[in-house]
Structures are given as C-alpha cells and as structure tokens.
Amino acid sequence: MTETAEQNPEPRIRVRGLEKSFDDRKVLRGIDFEAARGTSTVVVGPSGSGKTTVLRSLNALDVPDSGVIGIDDVEVDFAALPAGKAGRREAARLRAQSGMVFQSHNLFPHRTVLENVIEGPVVAQRRPREQAVADAKALLEQVGLGERADTYPFQLSGGQQQRVGIARALALEPRVVLFDEPTSALDPELVGEVLAVIKDLAAAGWTTVIVTHEIRFARQVADQVLFLDDGAIVERGSGDQVLADPREERTRRFLRRILNE
Template sequence: MSEEPRTSAPLVEVRGLHKAFDEHEVLRGVDLTARVGTATALIGPSGSGKTTVLRSLNVLETPDAGTVRIADAEVDFGASVPKVQRRREVAALRARSGMVFQSHHLFPHKTVLGNLLEGPVQVQGHDPDEATAEARSLLEQVGLRGVEDSYPAQLSGGQQQRVGIARALALHPQVLLLDEPTSSLDPELVGEVLAVVRDLAAQGWTLVIVTHEIRFAREVADQVLFLDGGVIAEQGGAEVLTDPTHERTRQFLSRVLEAR
C-alpha cells in the first residue's frame, strides 16, 4: 500500500467516460478523481452507471471514450492505437487495482490458500513461500485465520466475500475496487464484510466502492458521488448523504433508507 500523503496528486483520475450498450448510453461523460488513502462511494439507482464506472477502472468494461488513469498507468479509450500497445496499457492499468466482486468469484476447485496464491505466484511471479506467508497474514487480517485448507463451498457467503477481499489485497493493488460487496449476502452476514472494509479505510487503503449501504458510506467515505442517468448528479463529502443539494439525490436517499 502506498504511503503518499492525502494532499498528493489524485491516484485515480477519470475524464469524459462514455459507454453505450447497443442504443443505450450508460455513461455520458463521467469525471472523477480519488486521492491516495481516501474512500470514494458511488451511489445511485439501478441502471445509473455506477457499476459500469467501477468496471471501467480496470477495463472489465471497455469504455467507448474517455481517459482512465491509475498512478502512472493511463488509457485513452478514444485514441486509436495499435492492438499491442493497447493490451500493454490495459495490463498496466489492471495491475494497479484489485477487484472485489458481488458474488465472490472464487475458484471452487482451489482451497482458500490456493485462491490467494493464484495471482501473486502464477500471474505476478512472486516467491511461493513469501506469498504463502503473506496470504496467511491477510486471512488473519480479514478474520479468517485457520481456513486456509477449506474450499469455498465449505464457507459462508460472508466468509467467501472476505476471502475475495484478501485475494484482491494479495495482488498489492494501489486502489481496491469493491462492487456492491454485500449485495449477495444474507442480512446477518453483511456486518462482517462491512467491518473488514471499514478497517481497510481506517488503515489508509484507497477504496472506490459501489454500495447501497448508505449508513456505511456515511461512516467511511471521504467523498460521495451520486450517479443518475449516466452522469454524476451530485458529489461532495458526507454532506451528500446527510444534506444533499439536489432533489433527485434526496428522493433516492429517502427511498433507500426507508427500505432498509
């Protein structure tokens, strides 16, 4: 994890992001920045584009136009470049982020330890013994000491999601991307995952989180971006969640908080 001060230049910078699926324009010129050691929460109604923004940061979705930069890796998706160059640019961008998915995405045939070692050893070429020691430390950090030899099917959903977080951290990302990390969990398991994310924010990890957990976002987010109709309709600090400026933001928050 980087130890740059919060006053440094933005670690993540997005400019003019556009994305369409067939005739439906999902993103219509999104800009955002995130500084080192801060937590950014993306909120908004279903279909607003927040998950597409997150997935664009590590090119799980390929934007039609716009620029994404993480640290020293940058891709201009509107530029025409040779395929080899674009593959190098995308690989560099992906190497600087770790993704935590809604539904774990663990390898079912590998143990918990095997899941954590796949990226550092097989992809990044790290020493297996060193990677194993770090993986055990990460599992302890997320409250899963002693499950190294278990398989995903033997774990609860909350435990699997915490393994997913540890697996992302094992790649030494500069920014951790979390896509609705509690959306697939039973209500009684949500708290254990949010506690881990809360700890990561307190430790100074740079986080970009798509979440519907508004009270949680209020606790951890340094900045909040409310997306609606493919654009950022409102952004700011915690006041976006407690005293929003726009009526559309107020309507959304009222409905979400009443439903929970």
C-alpha cells in the first residue's frame, strides 16, 4: 500500500552533508535535502553536476565519502561506516529500502518478462514463488504489460522494456523508487509511455526521486525540484517556482538552454 504525505508528515528521505569525490574530482559538495512520504523529488542540472551520483548514493551503489542518508528507520553515517563486512552490511540495509530504475533496461535477455520481474523477490528476498508471480502479474497490469508476461525482452520496444524495469523495481516493495534518466535511451516517440507510468506512480503516492532532463514532465510531477550545478544544490523549491520562475541566474541559463534544444 502506498502512503501520502498528508498521512505521514515525517520525512521519508533525509540527506545531510553528502560529499563524494572520484579520484581528485569533487562530485558532491554538501548535499542536504529531505523528502516526505508520498512525494516526488525531481533532480535537474547540467551534465556532470552530480545528479546521478546523488541517486546512486541514495541506493548505496556509490558510497559517499561522508554525510548521512536516512530512509525511514534505516540511517547510515558514511563518515563512520565501518570497514569490511560490517560496512557492506550497512550499505546493503540502505540499498534494500529503494528500487532503482536505470537509464538502460538491464533486463535478463534469456528470461521472460515475468521471470525478470520475479527474480528479485524470489532470489534476493526469498519470497514464495507463487506469491511473487501473483504480485508480478498485478504490477505488469499496472504498467500496461499484462499481456506480455511470457514474452522475451527482444520482443518488446524500448519503452516496453523500460516499463518492465519499473515493474521489476516495484516488485521489491521498496520504500523509495529511484529513476535515473529513465527516458534518455528511448526514441522520442516512446518517451511518453514511460513518463505516463511514472506520473501514475507519483499520483498513487509512491515516494520517488527522479533524475530527468524532461523539464515539462518535471513540472507536472514534482513536489520539489533540486537544481544541481558543480556538485551543489543551487536552487530548490516547487516545480512551478524552480522551473517556471527561478530565482537564480544559473538556473535560468540552464532552463533557457534545455528548453531551446
């Protein structure tokens, strides 16, 4: 069951002082934000600004150098993260709170759509296969692919494959769903079908964090927008405020360039 921000006013996501470097390049510079349950946070900014690193940090795919990330009752202080197995265990606990939808579909080509969706619940979460199959079929109906359960990824369009990727992330029953440029690898005519599914999830009360360059879509779905540049949050606010009437000149220049392309 999804939740709404009104029912649960406490933040679902808490990020404080996130820092990350790759070699000698500083990628994140003190990222701080919160997101309430049942809300959509959209992260925008130029290439190389740190957007994807923020998302991958929330999922502990990239381990920050320092800072704190909390999702509900699971909180990790990365500056104090122990070495070895204990540290990996803490990162895995945080990773288990979210489902990730990547730019590329990353489906198993030798498995059917249904088999792709049940893989995580059955193998990683040890759920009974019968229950996982029933849940997966319901999710495939939700993303408009109920009739394609027994087909293989190569038989699907790029947009359909991405919708399978969304169903696969939801099958893990995450507290947060993370989208990393979910339409960037799609042909333009297929973008709309994927954005429609994400918009439906947001309307249904899923907590989402979305990295996207689709500015018009971001205005429709975002409860808050974070504009990143050079590893820092330059501006934050509602979709209408940041994307239609930004305060910062750097935000205005970015939007002029994106919207004119």
